[in-house]
Amino acid sequence: MAIPDYQDFMYPFLKLLEDGKEHTLQEAYIFLAEYYNLTNEEKEEMLPSGKQLVYQNRIGWARTYLKKAMLLNTVRRATFTITDRGRSVIQDPEVSNLTKDYLMKYKEFQEFQDKKNSNETLLPVDSVEEKLTPQEKLDHSYKFIQQQVSDEILEKVKSCTPEFFERLVVELLVSMGYGGSIQDAGKAIGRSGDEGIDGVIKEDVLGLDMIYVQAKRWEGVVGRPEIQKFAGSLEGQRARKGVFITTSDFTEGAKDYVNRIEKKIILINGLKLANYMFKYDIGVSKVSEYTLKKVDLDYFEG
Known part of the structure; x- marks a missing residue:
């Protein structure tokens, strides 16, 4: 089977936390890999950057979305517990999987999706994907990731x-x-x-x-x-x-x-502070770096 997307990982991630105990991100990696019977080959598949495993990256995004919907709490770095809201979701017999559309029922998640950065609404990549060029997709993805990281930066600053x-x-x-x-x-x-x-x-x-x-x-x-x-x-x-x-x-x-x-x-303000920290590499570290290139027509005409 193909590696599940981040939405497929959300419900079983929450099931892991159902016991009310603290669980680490490493535990989630192991639990979810076993839950979907991922093969060794699938567990070793890397992102194009070669810096992170695909399934772990998707689990990380599942965690972020669950957190933004306030279905889980981060008690300390890479350690989580389920919230009362998350427990009610797991106990609902009509819910057997979670999607981004389902999470939109929560005001906090709507605000996360609709948040403006420098007066520009950051649209989820998949909602505009069909209308964008490949470079535009990269730009939107970068801005979306920047928003998510900036939110986490501000949370950390407030607690320091x-x-x-x-x-x-x-x-x-x-x-x-x-x-x-x-x-x-x-x-x-x-x-x-x-x-x-x-x-x-x-x-x-x-x-x-x-x-x-x-x-x-x-x-x-x-x-x-x-x-x-x-x-x-x-x-x-x-x-x-x-x-x-x-x-x-x-x-x-x-x-x-x-x-x-x-x-x-x-x-x-707090948003600008977080964005400046992101821009000037304060409290963040680089995961991947891409350089876009185009054909140098002058080289061939020479």
């Missing part, structure tokens, strides 16, 4: 310690070209004691201009009063530019305010 959050912000700003060195930026930025950090860093290596930074690991949205207070702090720090980072979001009033004042303040 204040010390870790401080280091993360320093590493990100230095990777983006600010703050000089890790050592310089680290000395310039410190914890403020309210689940946040603040400080002044160099805009360039020579320190010709300075940027005031404030970052808050908050759940609630940041409103105009907080941004007004931040703008006032720029004066005391002799800074004309500021960056305000939050793991949550900003109110429309806060966004409108920064567009009206003379000082330059950049607002980075």
Whole structure:
């Protein structure tokens, strides 16, 4: 038989968790390979990149979809338990398999599918596949994976310690070209004691201009009063530019305010923070890398 697709793996994955105990991703690999009687050849089949086994990649995506539908919980890295919602699905006699269409009944999964990234709706690849060129399929797949990874990044950032959050912000700003060195930026930025950090860093290596930074690991949205207070702090720090980072979001009033004042303040919400971490390789590692090529017509005409 062919290796099942990720949707086929979802229901038996949930069955593995039915006992309410913690189970690891490695256990899921073994259980699901046996469940579908995969041959050694099928278990050894690799993705075109040669970096991951096909069946394990599909099980990984099954796990992601179940998590987004809140049918399972991640208790720690690669370890899961079933949720009450997941248990009700398993106990429903009318449900014997799960599909993406079935998961769309859950609001959280709908939000995952409809989430916008930079004001662009990320469509599931299979819903538009027939209309796309091969390169467009690659682009959509990349954006879809980026969205999923960014979501996981933000979850991790929200759960990290204040010390870790401080280091993360320093590493990100230095990777983006600010703050000089890790050592310089680290000395310039410190914890403020309210689940946040603040400080002044160099805009360039020579320190010709300075940027005031404030970052808050908050759940609630940041409103105009907080941004007004931040703008006032720029004066005391002799800074004309500021960056305000939050793991949550900003109110429309806060966004409108920064567009009206003379000082330059950049607002980075949780989604942008996760996307910057993805772009600048902070907290992520490369799995595969593809280079698209085309025929060099000049070479042959020469």
